[in-house]
Amino acid sequence: MSGRITTHVLDLAGGKPVVGIAIELWYLGEKAGNAEDVQVPRLIGAYMTNDDGRVDQPLLEGEDVQPGVYELIFAAGEFFRRAEHLAALSNSLFDLIPIRFQVRDSASHYHVPLLVAPGGYSTYRGS
Numbered sequence: 001m002s003g004r005i006t007t008h009v010l011d012l013a014g015g016k017p018v019v020g021i022a023i024e025l026w027y028l029g030e031k032a033g034n035a036e037d038v039q040v041p042r043l044i045g046a047y048m049t050n051d052d053g054r055v056d057q058p059l060l061e062g063e064d065v066q067p068g069v070y071e072l073i074f075a076a077g078e079f080f081r082r083a084e085h086l087a088a089l090s091n092s093l094f095d096l097i098p099i100r101f102q103v104r105d106s107a108s109h110y111h112v113p114l115l116v117a118p119g120g121y122s123t124y125r126g127s
Helices: 076-082 084-089
Strands: 004-006 009-011 022-029 042-048 068-074 097-103 109-111 114-117 120-123
Touching (some): 068 114
Parallel strands (some): 004 109
Antiparallel strands (some): 022 042, 068 097, 114 120
């Protein structure tokens, strides 16, 4: 089995997938958070969600998936500023939402979805 990192973004207030939200995936290193092993973060890629709130391909897959700490950054504030169904709530509390996670097994699938609303968000390890 080939390792991969994927995501999915759902708008809890509108009850539908988030279309066109910008996402960045960063690699922070094998031991991010340990002051002795600080590495310069490396941008893996920048993506945009499709009509299903997903990215058309895995964010990272195969041999490119290495053990270590990764961070997804979702441009939620921009999405809410242009969301017609939330005109009265156009000022989201969150602008950028970072989700930091650990890849321990580079052959596994790491699905990291985001459930977002103007006043909060949630995530979990999906399948």
